[in-house]
Amino acid sequence: MIRSVLTFRPAPEHVDAILSLYRRESILQESLDLTRATASEIATAVDGSGEIIVTAVWPDEAAYQEWLDHPNRGRTAPELAALLGTAVTAGRLYAIDHHVSAHAH
Numbered sequence: 001m002i003r004s005v006l007t008f009r010p011a012p013e014h015v016d017a018i019l020s021l022y023r024r025e026s027i028l029q030e031s032l033d034l035t036r037a038t039a040s041e042i043a044t045a046v047d048g049s050g051e052i053i054v055t056a057v058w059p060d061e062a063a064y065q066e067w068l069d070h071p072n073r074g075r076t077a078p079e080l081a082a083l084l085g086t087a088v089t090a091g092r093l094y095a096i097d098h099h100v101s102a103h104a105h
Contacts, residue, residue: 012050
């Protein structure tokens with residue numbers, strides 16, 4: 001399994017607009033609906049820096065590549081680019097070695 005991590009470092013005043021874009025356009029749900037991804041989330045740094053990470057779990061690198069190649073993926077890119085401006089953006093893939101989770105009782 002693979003975890004993708006996309007890091008945005010926007011100006012702090014653009015954080016709410018970026019989160020709103022992801023909610024309004026259901027970007028995370030769309031990535032799950034259109035691909036083989038098994039989970040996805042967006043999170044903000046609690047230190048007030050404005051850093052945002054978007055993570056997703058994929059069965060393999062090919063599944064992630066399918067999302068990168070999907071025609072719907074870029075539909076919100078112009079609005080996101082306008083909000084990010086010249087902010088640093090970085091993406092990276094990680095191989096998941098093992099996983100544990102709590103079970104609801």
